[in-house]
Amino acid sequence: MSEYIADRNDDDSSEDSGSYEEWIPSFCARFGHEYYCQIPSEFLEDDFNMTALALEVPLYRQALDLILDLEAVSDDEAEHGENGQPEVSRSLVEHAAEQLYGLAHARYVLTRPGLQALAEKFDRRAFGTCPRYHCGGMQLLPCGLSDTLGRQPVRLYCACCGDLYVPAQARHAQLDGCFWGTSLPGVFLQHFPELGEYVGKRPVQSYSLRVFGFGVNERAVSGARMAWLRQRPSTEEEWEEYAKCEYEMPTEVS
Amino acid sequence: MEDNMDGMTDSSDYVEMWIDLFLGRKGSEYFCDIDPDYITDRFNLINLQKTVPKFTQVIQYIVDELDETVLESMSHSRLEQLENDARKLYGLIHARYIITIKGLQKMLQKYRDADFGRCPRVFCNSQPLLPVGLHDVPGIDSVRLYCPACEDLYNPKSSRHSTIDGAYFGTSFPGMFLQAFPEIVPRHPTKTYVPKIFGFELHKQAQLARWQELQRLKLQKSLEAKNVDFSKNGGYK
Numbered sequence: 001m002s003e004y005i006a007d008r009n010d011d012d013s014s015e016d017s018g019s020y021e022e023w024i025p026s027f028c029a030r031f032g033h034e035y036y037c038q039i040p041s042e043f044l045e046d047d048f049n050m051t052a053l054a055l056e057v058p059l060y061r062q063a064l065d066l067i068l069d070l071e072a073v074s075d076d077e078a079e080h081g082e083n084g085q086p087e088v089s090r091s092l093v094e095h096a097a098e099q100l101y102g103l104a105h106a107r108y109v110l111t112r113p114g115l116q117a118l119a120e121k122f123d124r125r126a127f128g129t130c131p132r133y134h135c136g137g138m139q140l141l142p143c144g145l146s147d148t149l150g151r152q153p154v155r156l157y158c159a160c161c162g163d164l165y166v167p168a169q170a171r172h173a174q175l176d177g178c179f180w181g182t183s184l185p186g187v188f189l190q191h192f193p194e195l196g197e198y199v200g201k202r203p204v205q206s207y208s209l210r211v212f213g214f215g216v217n218e219r220a221v222s223g224a225r226m227a228w229l230r231q232r233p234s235t236e237e238e239w240e241e242y243a244k245c246e247y248e249m250p251t252e253v254s
Numbered sequence: 255m256e257d258n259m260d261g262m263t264d265s266s267d268y269v270e271m272w273i274d275l276f277l278g279r280k281g282s283e284y285f286c287d288i289d290p291d292y293i294t295d296r297f298n299l300i301n302l303q304k305t306v307p308k309f310t311q312v313i314q315y316i317v318d319e320l321d322e323t324v325l326e327s328m329s330h331s332r333l334e335q336l337e338n339d340a341r342k343l344y345g346l347i348h349a350r351y352i353i354t355i356k357g358l359q360k361m362l363q364k365y366r367d368a369d370f371g372r373c374p375r376v377f378c379n380s381q382p383l384l385p386v387g388l389h390d391v392p393g394i395d396s397v398r399l400y401c402p403a404c405e406d407l408y409n410p411k412s413s414r415h416s417t418i419d420g421a422y423f424g425t426s427f428p429g430m431f432l433q434a435f436p437e438i439v440p441r442h443p444t445k446t447y448v449p450k451i452f453g454f455e456l457h458k459q460a461q462l463a464r465w466q467e468l469q470r471l472k473l474q475k476s477l478e479a480k481n482v483d484f485s486k487n488g489g490y491k
């Protein structure tokens with residue numbers, strides 16, 4: 001098992017090589033990694049939680065050991081390593097570790113402690129606030145549009161308008177969406193029903209174009225076409241109609 | 255940059271125009287340049303006289319016609335005051351200028367360059383935005399951004415833009431702009447997001463999405479009865 005113990009080349013990249021740095025905290029503290037939660041090592045050590053991840057990530061064992069800081073710490077030990085591994089493999093393992101951590105992260109944030117950790121970040125507005133004016137600075141939740149590696153970057157879900165937004169900072173816009181997963185906003189809403197209640201109590205506001213105080217005619221090219229997007233049922237008639245939409249779209253459009 | 259500064263050739267020593275200095279400042283990206291002719295035409299300034307003290311001086315300062323000796327005799331705090339007044343007055347004139355034919359053309363170029371940013375909504379596909387104020391009176395609220403695709407209002411991404419007064423763009427600008435250039439009105443995206451858990455939609459959100467889709471179809475049906483073509487600009491994707 002000790003063959004793959006690579007030399008810790010990243011020691012010279014981190015300035016204070018004197019103090020030993022744990023991988024998970026340093027990974028989460030990196031610039032642009034503000035969206036990640038710290039996964040407790042117990043979660044990662046449980047093979048059940050990591051089921052089938054070995055198929056998705058190359059160099060699975062090495063990557064996991066890197067994440068859990070299980071590899072050789074001292075430099076001289078690495079020098080004695082039988083097959084002094086080239087630097088390339090070191091960066092490959094680092095890359096694999098990032099992917100593995102991300103995929104495990106998507107699973108962790110759906111667990112009870114994960115949701116709790118996420119809720120703390122949510123309260124601190126770590127994922128930013130909704131850019132929509134009428135949402136009044138509602139906190140956002142990260143969300144993936146695909147559960148497969150390398151398909152879709154991370155998006156942000158606003159529970160108030162129920163819409164998806166691109167992260168404001170460019171450094172977040174390129175994070176892989178599958179590291180949060182497609183189920184996260186749904187599970188979060190189910191786990192914290194008070195969020196839904198809070199959003200439900202908010203007044204529904206919308207904007208329509210005005211020119212010198214006059215509205216634009218609906219038949220104009222620039223007339224309102226998107227009011228439905230932010231609409232909520234309000235009148236009795238609309239609630240009736242809403243009830244009809246419970247399982248399917250009503251076939252006749254009146 | 256220095257080479258194509260017209261209008262400064264008459265002064266012997268190198269002086270940059272106030273308007274160009276102002277537009278070159280970080281945070282002034284949303285503003286377009288106003289013709290000095292427009293600023294000096296008193297007709298365009300009706301009702302603005304009371305917004306700043308020493309109105310005439312401020313106007314002269316904006317168009318660089320204020321006497322050097324007057325400027326030199328001013329105290330530091332007075333100069334600062336003058337600069338602030340000039341920015342405010344420029345903003346208020348700007349709100350009027352951008353709904354004139356020339357101003358709309360300049361804003362069209364800025365819109366095409368996406369100077370006002372792009373819509374953060376995922377389904378709007380980076381639609382360029384338009385600045386809008388929610389009040390025509392200065393000092394109430396800052397500038398917001400209107401997305402012609404989802405027809406909603408967004409806050410500017412950068413804090414240096416979120417401090418600009420909304421009155422410097424006015425409440426009528428996007429409406430006038432889209433009336434003047436109907437060809438740039440985009441087709442509206444109809445895709446919406448419903449949270450899913452392991453592929454299954456959340457019931458409440460899915461029901462709302464169905465109801466909203468129903469509202470959209472009803473709108474489309476009623477407008478099609480009034481001969482609105484939904485396959486052209488302003489229709490649905």
